[in-house]
Amino acid sequence: MSTNPLRDPQDRRLPQIAGPCGLVLFGVTGDLARRKLIPAIYDLANRGLLPPGFALVGFARHDFGREGFAELAKEAAKAGARTQWRETVWKQLYAGVRFVEGSFDDDAAWKQLAATLAELDDSQGTQGNHAFYLSIPPGLFSTVVNKLKQHGLATADGDPKHPDAWRRVVIEKPFGHDLASAQELNEIVGEVFPPGSVFRIDHYLGKETVQNILAFRFANGMFEPVWNSNYVDHVQITMAEDIGIGTRAGYYDGIGAARDVIQNHLLQLMALIAMEDPVSFNAKSLRIEKQKILANARPPARMDLHTAHAQYTAGWAGGEEVKGYLEEEGIPADSRTETYAAVRIDIGTRRWAGVPFYLRVGKRLGRRVTEVAVVFKRAPHQPFNRNDVEELGQNAVVMRIQPDEGVTLRFGAKVPGTVMEIRDVNMDFAYGGTFVEDSPEAYERLILDVLLGEPPLVPRHEEVEMSWQILDPVIEHWARRKDIDTYPAGTWGPASADKMLERDGRRWRRP
Amino acid sequence: MEKTVDMQITLEHTNSSAIAREMVRARLASGSPAMDMVLTLIVVCDDDTVEDALHSATILSKEHPARVIGVILGKGTGGPDLHAKIRVGSETSGESILLRMSGQLVKHAESAVLPLLLPDSPVVVWWPGTAPTNPAADPIGSLGNRRLTDAETSGQSVRNLTRVARNYTPGDTDLSWTRLTPWRALLAAALDQVKSPVVGGTISAGPGNPAGVLLEAWLESRLKVPIIWHRVDADQIMLVTLETKAGEVRIERVDENSCTFNVPGSAPRTVPLTKRTLAELLAEDLRRLDADQIYGATVEHLLVGR
Numbered sequence: 158m159s160t161n162p163l164r165d166p167q168d169r170r171l172p173q174i175a176g177p178c179g180l181v182l183f184g185v186t187g188d189l190a191r192r193k194l195i196p197a198i199y200d201l202a203n204r205g206l207l208p209p210g211f212a213l214v215g216f217a218r219h220d221f222g223r224e225g226f227a228e229l230a231k232e233a234a235k236a237g238a239r240t241q242w243r244e245t246v247w248k249q250l251y252a253g254v255r256f257v258e259g260s261f262d263d264d265a266a267w268k269q270l271a272a273t274l275a276e277l278d279d280s281q282g283t284q285g286n287h288a289f290y291l292s293i294p295p296g297l298f299s300t301v302v303n304k305l306k307q308h309g310l311a312t313a314d315g316d317p318k319h320p321d322a323w324r325r326v327v328i329e330k331p332f333g334h335d336l337a338s339a340q341e342l343n344e345i346v347g348e349v350f351p352p353g354s355v356f357r358i359d360h361y362l363g364k365e366t367v368q369n370i371l372a373f374r375f376a377n378g379m380f381e382p383v384w385n386s387n388y389v390d391h392v393q394i395t396m397a398e399d400i401g402i403g404t405r406a407g408y409y410d411g412i413g414a415a416r417d418v419i420q421n422h423l424l425q426l427m428a429l430i431a432m433e434d435p436v437s438f439n440a441k442s443l444r445i446e447k448q449k450i451l452a453n454a455r456p457p458a459r460m461d462l463h464t465a466h467a468q469y470t471a472g473w474a475g476g477e478e479v480k481g482y483l484e485e486e487g488i489p490a491d492s493r494t495e496t497y498a499a500v501r502i503d504i505g506t507r508r509w510a511g512v513p514f515y516l517r518v519g520k521r522l523g524r525r526v527t528e529v530a531v532v533f534k535r536a537p538h539q540p541f542n543r544n545d546v547e548e549l550g551q552n553a554v555v556m557r558i559q560p561d562e563g564v565t566l567r568f569g570a571k572v573p574g575t576v577m578e579i580r581d582v583n584m585d586f587a588y589g590g591t592f593v594e595d596s597p598e599a600y601e602r603l604i605l606d607v608l609l610g611e612p613p614l615v616p617r618h619e620e621v622e623m624s625w626q627i628l629d630p631v632i633e634h635w636a637r638r639k640d641i642d643t644y645p646a647g648t649w650g651p652a653s654a655d656k657m658l659e660r661d662g663r664r665w666r667r668p
Numbered sequence: 669m670e671k672t673v674d675m676q677i678t679l680e681h682t683n684s685s686a687i688a689r690e691m692v693r694a695r696l697a698s699g700s701p702a703m704d705m706v707l708t709l710i711v712v713c714d715d716d717t718v719e720d721a722l723h724s725a726t727i728l729s730k731e732h733p734a735r736v737i738g739v740i741l742g743k744g745t746g747g748p749d750l751h752a753k754i755r756v757g758s759e760t761s762g763e764s765i766l767l768r769m770s771g772q773l774v775k776h777a778e779s780a781v782l783p784l785l786l787p788d789s790p791v792v793v794w795w796p797g798t799a800p801t802n803p804a805a806d807p808i809g810s811l812g813n814r815r816l817t818d819a820e821t822s823g824q825s826v827r828n829l830t831r832v833a834r835n836y837t838p839g840d841t842d843l844s845w846t847r848l849t850p851w852r853a854l855l856a857a858a859l860d861q862v863k864s865p866v867v868g869g870t871i872s873a874g875p876g877n878p879a880g881v882l883l884e885a886w887l888e889s890r891l892k893v894p895i896i897w898h899r900v901d902a903d904q905i906m907l908v909t910l911e912t913k914a915g916e917v918r919i920e921r922v923d924e925n926s927c928t929f930n931v932p933g934s935a936p937r938t939v940p941l942t943k944r945t946l947a948e949l950l951a952e953d954l955r956r957l958d959a960d961q962i963y964g965a966t967v968e969h970l971l972v973g974r
Binding site for chain 1: 846854887891925931934942960962
């Protein structure tokens with residue numbers, strides 16, 4: 158792009174538009190495609206961030222035809238778009254909409270897909286650049302990527318007109334359910350696509366607030382000096398949901414909270430909080446630093462003391478009576494899948510030695526919140542007498558990822574009055590209040606990153622495998638135990654999790 | 669759910685410190701003493717433009733929460749007088765003050781505005797109507813890091829543009845440059861696709877179109893080729909072509925909301941090219957508060973030979 162005389166790095170008004178390309182969507186009727194992906198594509202188009210000839214191809218075993226698919230996409234975009242609905246924008250997208258009917262093992266359909274892409278290269282000017290978005294169960298990955306290879310779609314080598322074109326594949330979590338399955342999955346995809354062309358999408362990492370962690374840490378001078386074991390006592394990373402498993406029973410049972418969330422979201426958040434400063438903000442530098450953290454992160458030596466897992470039981474949550482996990486529809490009565498998981502992780506680096514990272518995740522907890530709390534050590538000497546500072550806790554920086562995105566600083570202040578009494582106060586920066594409206598949805602950001610080809614936060618297969626290496630021993634330990642703890646729905650988790658921190662002389666924040 | 673109403677306070681014959689005191693009180697009363705505002709936006713206007721301008725500024729506050737200070741300069745005769753209307757919103761994210769000045773105070777308007785600026789954060793001055801010839805040297809303009817003029821609000825808009833451009837100071841931009849961004853984005857996208865040197869080009873637009881004049885200057889300064897101006901009877905830019913060695917890039921407005929996008933090597937397509945509201949334009953400008961070097965280079969090129 159540097160050869161384009163109209164572009165200039167100083168010209169930041171001009172949006173960074175993805176080059177000519179198309180997106181092929183597998184699993185168009187899925188929930189994710191309809192609720193998130195298609196609206197995100199519309200919003201990108203509306204913001205003028207897609208190339209003028211962008212193409213969207215649906216591939217599914219349905220007889221929609223092009224019109225039917227376009228209608229479905231339009232309804233989905235209309236229902237889910239965050240930006241204003243404009244018929245002209247839709248018309249522009251519509252020109253590039255195609256549909257290929259067939260099942261994933263049907264060679265005729267793949268030939269049809271190849272012909273469709275070639276036709277788009279001519280009519281829409283996609284110039285041979287195509288991303289394949291696999292919004293399908295992982296069991297089908299193998300079939301789809303092998304068919305892509307078999308029909309010469311995985312690279313543009315066979316395309317005489319566009320020899321420099323790119324082909325990319327996008328996959329969604331879960332990236333396996335343990336190290337072995339993750340490796341197998343990586344092998345399947347890796348055989349067909351080189352590592353730089355595989356994009357593992359974790360929508361959490363597309364959130365503005367997650368990216369703000371990097372800005373907060375590395376753009377500011379005042380936090381970096383205290384961001385280490387000299388000053389930090391411990392870190393708590395929480396992802397709490399107030400809902401139960403809802404309709405996800407089939408997926409969730411047997412997977413559980415740790416595999417579902419800790420392996421990807423929480424370990425990635427931990428890496429962003431803990432990593433050294435990257436030499437630049439490009440994908441490679443960030444990856445190197447994140448990998449150092451993941452490679453040196455250790456699960457607890459005493460699993461029985463420093464992990465907790467539990468299921469919610471029936472109770473009252475948020476003013477409503479709700480079922481317990483075992484009573485949920487589609488859950489076997491003897492299920493031992495955890496809906497709450499907490500684990501202590503230690504990072505063996507000079508910066509973090511002796512600073513535990515406590516990760517917890519759960520369903521049917523007190524409220525919906527995702528946050529990272531960096532809790533600082535107490536001041537080494539208090540000139541006040543003990544009664545004065547009785548109500549003074551530890552200083553903390555809390556980054557709220559969702560909802561109510563922002564940063565809170567917690568410190569002590571004098572209570573007005575004639576006696577010296579010091580109490581904790583919060584200083585709050587609400588992201589929503591300062592830069593509001595229209596902040597792009599995570600998927601918009603991620604899809605654009607894929608099309609631009611330089612996603613700073615997309616994990617590579619090494620990171621996925623390292624995460625499993627941390628988590629596998631924990632899950633194995635739980636599997637060996639005969640029982641599982643419980644907690645009433647609507648509370649902040651099991652007693653065992655509270656004990657786990659008490660042993661270390663700490664306690665969980667109430668987020 | 670009970671909806672709270674915006675709090676409005678009117679102060680007559682007042683001064684800046686009384687206004688500042690009332691603002692703090694109003695903010696505490698509305699239950700949100702936290703100050704999340706990112707900038708101060710000073711709107712220098714008159715009785716005719718004040719309503720529209722403040723309305724746009726309020727919408728704008730949703731993206732960039734700001735303290736909006738409207739300044740109406742009244743008659744310069746008589747004793748100095750200052751009236752203020754304060755609004756601290758529960759529905760708007762920022763707060764606004766409307767200052768109405770008259771008498772000798774008109775000559776020293778900046779003295780009333782200075783104490784009301786948010787500490788440390790950037791200041792943007794916007795003239796929705798006629799702008800001073802040298803915005804950076806204007807007493808109120810000199811308070812700002814960014815100064816926004818709008819050549820299109822009065823007749824002889826090209827002359828307005830060049831008149832201000834002669835005094836260009838980093839931090840100045842004109843809203844007609846902001847209006848041009850979608851066109852520039854399309855042209856840049858076209859040259860992303862056609863990687864072939866540009867040898868010439870044309871613009872078809874009405875004679876008094878400052879955006880067209882800026883586009884011509886921008887293309888010439890970036891591409892180092894002469895751009896030929898075809899005068900057509902329209903107030904918008906209707907057609908831009910770029911002659912490249914691979915063929916012609918042709919972007920032509922079809923109607924109010926769209927244009928055809930034609931590059932060598934692929935079929936013509938219709939793409940959106942909508943007119944944006946004033947609030948949207950301002951939002952784009954406020955997204956970056958440092959000087960726009962590309963605009964600087966463009967007006968420099970524009971003035972060569974004028």
